[in-house]
Amino acid sequence: MSWAKALEIYARTAPDTISKDVLLRFMDDTITIRDAYRKAMYHYLILPRLPSSLVSNPSQISSLKCLLSGDKEEALHVLQVLGKEAEVAKTDILEDMQKKHGFQWTVNIGFHAVPSMEHIHLHVVSSDLLSSALKNKKHYNSFSPKLGFFIHLSDVLSWLTEGASDSRLNINSAKYEPLLKTDLSCFKCDESFKRMPRLKEHLEDEWKKEKRHAVKENARKRQRGADGGEDMERAAKKHIGEKEVASLADGQ
DNA sequence: GTTCTAGAAC
DNA sequence: GTTCTAGAAC
Numbered sequence: 001m002s003w004a005k006a007l008e009i010y011a012r013t014a015p016d017t018i019s020k021d022v023l024l025r026f027m028d029d030t031i032t033i034r035d036a037y038r039k040a041m042y043h044y045l046i047l048p049r050l051p052s053s054l055v056s057n058p059s060q061i062s063s064l065k066c067l068l069s070g071d072k073e074e075a076l077h078v079l080q081v082l083g084k085e086a087e088v089a090k091t092d093i094l095e096d097m098q099k100k101h102g103f104q105w106t107v108n109i110g111f112h113a114v115p116s117m118e119h120i121h122l123h124v125v126s127s128d129l130l131s132s133a134l135k136n137k138k139h140y141n142s143f144s145p146k147l148g149f150f151i152h153l154s155d156v157l158s159w160l161t162e163g164a165s166d167s168r169l170n171i172n173s174a175k176y177e178p179l180l181k182t183d184l185s186c187f188k189c190d191e192s193f194k195r196m197p198r199l200k201e202h203l204e205d206e207w208k209k210e211k212r213h214a215v216k217e218n219a220r221k222r223q224r225g226a227d228g229g230e231d232m233e234r235a236a237k238k239h240i241g242e243k244e245v246a247s248l249a250d251g252q
Numbered sequence: 253g254t255t256c257t258a259g260a261a262c
Numbered sequence: 263g264t265t266c267t268a269g270a271a272c
Binding site: 003004117133135194195 | 254261262
Protein backbone atom coordinates (compact mmCIF):
# COMPACT_ATOMS: atom_id res chain seq x y z
CA MET A 1 0.00 0.00 0.00
CA SER A 2 2.76 2.49 -0.83
CA TRP A 3 0.33 4.75 -2.72
CA ALA A 4 -1.50 5.42 0.55
CA LYS A 5 1.66 7.10 1.90
CA ALA A 6 2.15 9.50 -1.02
CA LEU A 7 0.79 12.54 0.85
CA GLU A 8 2.73 11.78 4.01
CA ILE A 9 5.89 11.71 1.90
CA TYR A 10 5.08 15.21 0.57
CA ALA A 11 4.51 16.33 4.16
CA ARG A 12 8.02 15.08 5.08
CA THR A 13 9.79 16.48 2.00
CA ALA A 14 11.68 19.79 2.10
CA PRO A 15 9.31 22.16 0.23
CA ASP A 16 12.10 23.66 -1.89
CA THR A 17 12.70 20.21 -3.41
CA ILE A 18 9.05 19.62 -4.37
CA SER A 19 8.29 20.25 -8.06
CA LYS A 20 6.81 23.67 -8.79
CA ASP A 21 4.14 21.84 -10.80
CA VAL A 22 2.95 20.28 -7.55
CA LEU A 23 3.71 22.79 -4.80
CA LEU A 24 1.70 26.02 -4.72
CA ARG A 25 2.84 27.45 -1.39
CA PHE A 26 4.43 26.47 1.90
CA MET A 27 4.53 27.88 5.40
CA ASP A 28 6.32 26.73 8.58
CA ASP A 29 3.58 24.20 9.38
CA THR A 30 1.76 23.57 6.08
CA ILE A 31 2.14 22.90 2.37
CA THR A 32 -0.43 23.53 -0.35
CA ILE A 33 -0.21 21.16 -3.33
CA ARG A 34 -2.20 20.38 -6.44
CA ASP A 35 -4.23 17.18 -6.28
CA ALA A 36 -2.46 14.82 -8.71
CA TYR A 37 -5.85 13.67 -10.06
CA ARG A 38 -7.99 16.76 -9.60
CA LYS A 39 -11.73 16.09 -9.49
CA ALA A 40 -12.77 19.62 -10.51
CA MET A 41 -11.41 22.59 -12.43
CA TYR A 42 -9.62 23.69 -9.25
CA HIS A 43 -8.54 21.15 -6.63
CA TYR A 44 -5.78 21.74 -4.09
CA LEU A 45 -4.79 20.01 -0.86
CA ILE A 46 -3.56 21.61 2.37
CA LEU A 47 -1.31 19.33 4.46
CA PRO A 48 0.35 19.87 7.83
CA ARG A 49 4.10 19.33 7.50
CA LEU A 50 6.05 16.63 9.35
CA PRO A 51 7.59 16.60 11.82
CA SER A 52 4.94 18.88 13.25
CA SER A 53 5.00 21.42 16.04
CA LEU A 54 1.21 21.62 15.76
CA VAL A 55 0.49 18.51 17.84
CA SER A 56 2.11 16.68 20.71
CA ASN A 57 2.01 13.33 18.87
CA PRO A 58 2.44 13.04 15.04
CA SER A 59 -0.12 10.19 14.88
CA GLN A 60 -2.82 12.76 15.68
CA ILE A 61 -2.58 14.14 12.14
CA SER A 62 -2.73 10.79 10.35
CA SER A 63 -6.43 11.48 9.69
CA LEU A 64 -9.37 13.69 10.63
CA LYS A 65 -10.78 10.83 12.70
CA CYS A 66 -7.57 10.59 14.75
CA LEU A 67 -7.36 14.35 15.16
CA LEU A 68 -10.93 14.62 16.43
CA SER A 69 -10.56 11.66 18.78
CA GLY A 70 -7.71 13.39 20.63
CA ASP A 71 -7.27 16.66 22.48
CA LYS A 72 -9.96 19.08 21.25
CA GLU A 73 -7.89 22.25 21.75
CA GLU A 74 -5.07 20.78 19.66
CA ALA A 75 -7.56 19.65 17.04
CA LEU A 76 -9.05 23.14 16.85
CA HIS A 77 -5.59 24.65 16.46
CA VAL A 78 -4.59 22.29 13.61
CA LEU A 79 -7.89 22.93 11.82
CA GLN A 80 -7.54 26.69 12.16
CA VAL A 81 -4.00 26.58 10.71
CA LEU A 82 -5.12 24.39 7.78
CA GLY A 83 -8.24 26.51 7.32
CA LYS A 84 -6.26 29.72 7.06
CA GLU A 85 -4.18 28.28 4.22
CA ALA A 86 -7.33 26.96 2.58
CA GLU A 87 -8.75 30.51 2.56
CA VAL A 88 -5.56 31.76 0.89
CA ALA A 89 -5.88 29.05 -1.77
CA LYS A 90 -9.59 29.86 -2.21
CA THR A 91 -8.81 33.55 -2.77
CA ASP A 92 -6.29 32.61 -5.47
CA ILE A 93 -8.84 30.31 -7.09
CA LEU A 94 -11.60 32.96 -7.10
CA GLU A 95 -9.20 35.44 -8.69
CA ASP A 96 -8.24 32.94 -11.39
CA MET A 97 -11.91 32.10 -12.03
CA GLN A 98 -12.66 35.77 -12.63
CA LYS A 99 -9.64 36.21 -14.89
CA LYS A 100 -10.10 33.06 -16.98
CA HIS A 101 -13.89 32.61 -16.98
CA GLY A 102 -15.34 36.03 -16.15
CA PHE A 103 -17.22 34.82 -13.08
CA GLN A 104 -16.73 33.08 -9.73
CA TRP A 105 -18.40 29.94 -8.48
CA THR A 106 -18.43 28.05 -5.19
CA VAL A 107 -15.21 26.65 -3.72
CA ASN A 108 -15.72 23.96 -1.09
CA ILE A 109 -13.27 23.39 1.79
CA GLY A 110 -13.46 20.09 3.62
CA PHE A 111 -12.37 16.53 4.36
CA HIS A 112 -13.37 13.09 3.16
CA ALA A 113 -15.01 11.28 6.08
CA VAL A 114 -13.11 8.10 5.14
CA PRO A 115 -9.96 9.03 3.22
CA SER A 116 -8.06 6.62 0.96
CA MET A 117 -4.71 8.20 1.71
CA GLU A 118 -2.91 8.54 5.01
CA HIS A 119 -2.00 11.91 6.54
CA ILE A 120 -4.72 14.48 7.10
CA HIS A 121 -5.42 16.58 4.00
CA LEU A 122 -7.90 19.42 3.55
CA HIS A 123 -9.50 19.60 0.10
CA VAL A 124 -10.02 23.00 -1.54
CA VAL A 125 -12.15 22.10 -4.55
CA SER A 126 -14.33 24.07 -6.94
CA SER A 127 -17.97 22.98 -7.04
CA ASP A 128 -18.10 22.33 -10.82
CA LEU A 129 -16.81 18.75 -10.43
CA LEU A 130 -15.73 18.88 -14.08
CA SER A 131 -12.63 16.77 -14.65
CA SER A 132 -11.61 13.79 -16.77
CA ALA A 133 -10.26 12.22 -13.56
CA LEU A 134 -13.75 12.19 -12.02
CA LYS A 135 -14.74 8.79 -13.40
CA ASN A 136 -16.98 6.83 -11.07
CA LYS A 137 -19.74 6.97 -8.47
CA LYS A 138 -17.28 6.93 -5.57
CA HIS A 139 -15.40 9.93 -6.99
CA TYR A 140 -18.61 11.91 -7.47
CA ASN A 141 -20.28 11.04 -4.17
CA SER A 142 -17.10 11.76 -2.20
CA PHE A 143 -17.22 15.41 -3.34
CA SER A 144 -20.97 15.90 -3.63
CA PRO A 145 -21.28 18.82 -1.19
CA LYS A 146 -24.61 17.99 0.46
CA LEU A 147 -24.33 14.19 0.66
CA GLY A 148 -22.36 14.08 3.91
CA PHE A 149 -19.24 12.12 2.95
CA PHE A 150 -17.53 15.41 2.18
CA ILE A 151 -17.30 17.07 5.60
CA HIS A 152 -17.09 20.84 5.33
CA LEU A 153 -14.41 22.40 7.54
CA SER A 154 -16.96 24.94 8.80
CA ASP A 155 -19.08 22.05 10.11
CA VAL A 156 -16.17 20.44 11.98
CA LEU A 157 -15.30 23.80 13.51
CA SER A 158 -18.86 24.30 14.71
CA TRP A 159 -18.97 20.76 16.18
CA LEU A 160 -15.80 21.56 18.15
CA THR A 161 -17.07 24.94 19.25
CA GLU A 162 -20.51 23.71 20.26
CA GLY A 163 -19.10 21.11 22.64
CA ALA A 164 -15.98 18.97 22.99
CA SER A 165 -18.19 15.92 23.62
CA ASP A 166 -20.33 16.37 20.48
CA SER A 167 -21.01 12.86 19.15
CA ARG A 168 -20.36 14.04 15.58
CA LEU A 169 -16.67 14.37 16.49
CA ASN A 170 -16.53 10.58 16.56
CA ILE A 171 -16.04 9.78 12.85
CA ASN A 172 -17.56 6.34 12.34
CA SER A 173 -16.41 4.87 9.00
CA ALA A 174 -19.26 2.36 8.94
CA LYS A 175 -21.70 5.27 9.01
CA TYR A 176 -20.06 7.22 6.19
CA GLU A 177 -18.86 4.50 3.77
CA PRO A 178 -22.35 3.52 2.51
CA LEU A 179 -22.84 7.13 1.32
CA LEU A 180 -20.37 6.43 -1.50
CA LYS A 181 -22.83 3.89 -2.94
CA THR A 182 -25.70 6.41 -3.04
CA ASP A 183 -27.58 6.58 -6.35
CA LEU A 184 -26.29 9.34 -8.61
CA SER A 185 -28.06 12.67 -8.49
CA CYS A 186 -27.06 16.22 -9.40
CA PHE A 187 -26.06 18.16 -6.28
CA LYS A 188 -27.51 21.33 -7.78
CA CYS A 189 -30.93 20.29 -9.09
CA ASP A 190 -31.34 16.77 -7.60
CA GLU A 191 -32.03 15.18 -10.99
CA SER A 192 -31.30 11.42 -10.89
CA PHE A 193 -28.91 9.62 -13.22
CA LYS A 194 -28.40 5.91 -13.82
CA ARG A 195 -24.79 6.13 -15.03
CA MET A 196 -21.83 8.46 -14.82
CA PRO A 197 -21.44 9.67 -18.43
CA ARG A 198 -24.93 11.27 -18.45
CA LEU A 199 -24.34 12.89 -15.06
CA LYS A 200 -21.04 14.31 -16.31
CA GLU A 201 -22.78 15.81 -19.36
CA HIS A 202 -25.38 17.29 -17.03
CA LEU A 203 -22.73 18.79 -14.70
CA GLU A 204 -21.18 20.51 -17.68
CA ASP A 205 -24.58 21.91 -18.68
CA GLU A 206 -25.14 23.12 -15.11
CA TRP A 207 -21.79 24.90 -15.04
CA LYS A 208 -22.41 26.57 -18.40
CA LYS A 209 -25.85 27.69 -17.20
CA GLU A 210 -24.34 29.14 -14.02
CA LYS A 211 -21.75 30.95 -16.10
CA ARG A 212 -24.36 32.47 -18.42
CA HIS A 213 -26.41 33.72 -15.49
CA ALA A 214 -23.40 35.06 -13.58
CA VAL A 215 -21.94 36.89 -16.57
CA LYS A 216 -25.34 38.44 -17.31
CA GLU A 217 -25.77 39.44 -13.64
CA ASN A 218 -22.26 40.96 -13.53
CA ALA A 219 -23.07 43.06 -16.60
CA ARG A 220 -26.35 44.18 -15.00
CA LYS A 221 -24.54 45.21 -11.82
CA ARG A 222 -21.91 47.13 -13.77
CA GLN A 223 -24.66 48.95 -15.69
CA ARG A 224 -26.45 49.79 -12.47
CA GLY A 225 -23.16 51.08 -11.02
CA ALA A 226 -22.67 53.31 -14.06
CA ASP A 227 -26.24 54.59 -13.74
CA GLY A 228 -25.59 55.24 -10.04
CA GLY A 229 -22.56 57.31 -11.01
CA GLU A 230 -24.75 59.52 -13.23
CA ASP A 231 -27.30 59.84 -10.44
CA MET A 232 -24.55 60.87 -8.03
CA GLU A 233 -23.43 63.64 -10.35
CA ARG A 234 -27.00 64.80 -10.71
CA ALA A 235 -27.53 64.63 -6.96
CA ALA A 236 -24.33 66.56 -6.31
CA LYS A 237 -25.58 69.33 -8.56
CA LYS A 238 -28.85 69.43 -6.65
CA HIS A 239 -26.86 69.54 -3.35
CA ILE A 240 -28.81 66.69 -1.76
CA GLY A 241 -27.47 64.95 1.35
CA GLU A 242 -24.83 62.23 1.38
CA LYS A 243 -27.32 59.63 2.60
CA GLU A 244 -29.56 60.10 -0.43
CA VAL A 245 -26.55 59.94 -2.74
CA ALA A 246 -25.47 56.66 -1.15
CA SER A 247 -28.94 55.16 -1.54
CA LEU A 248 -28.97 56.13 -5.22
CA ALA A 249 -25.60 54.39 -5.70
CA ASP A 250 -27.07 51.22 -4.15
CA GLY A 251 -29.81 51.35 -6.76
CA GLN A 252 -32.56 51.81 -4.16
C1' DG B 253 -5.45 6.81 -4.60
C1' DT B 254 -5.28 4.42 -9.92
C1' DT B 255 -5.28 0.78 -13.51
C1' DC B 256 -7.16 -3.02 -15.59
C1' DT B 257 -10.77 -5.83 -17.32
C1' DA B 258 -14.82 -9.34 -17.01
C1' DG B 259 -19.24 -9.24 -17.66
C1' DA B 260 -23.48 -6.51 -16.81
C1' DA B 261 -26.21 -2.93 -18.85
C1' DC B 262 -27.51 -0.61 -22.64
C1' DG C 263 -21.88 -4.87 -30.59
C1' DT C 264 -20.47 -1.17 -27.59
C1' DT C 265 -20.56 1.28 -23.27
C1' DC C 266 -20.02 1.27 -18.57
C1' DT C 267 -19.47 -0.42 -13.86
C1' DA C 268 -17.24 -2.50 -10.03
C1' DG C 269 -13.91 -5.44 -7.87
C1' DA C 270 -8.92 -7.28 -7.76
C1' DA C 271 -4.30 -5.92 -7.59
C1' DC C 272 0.72 -11.00 -4.26
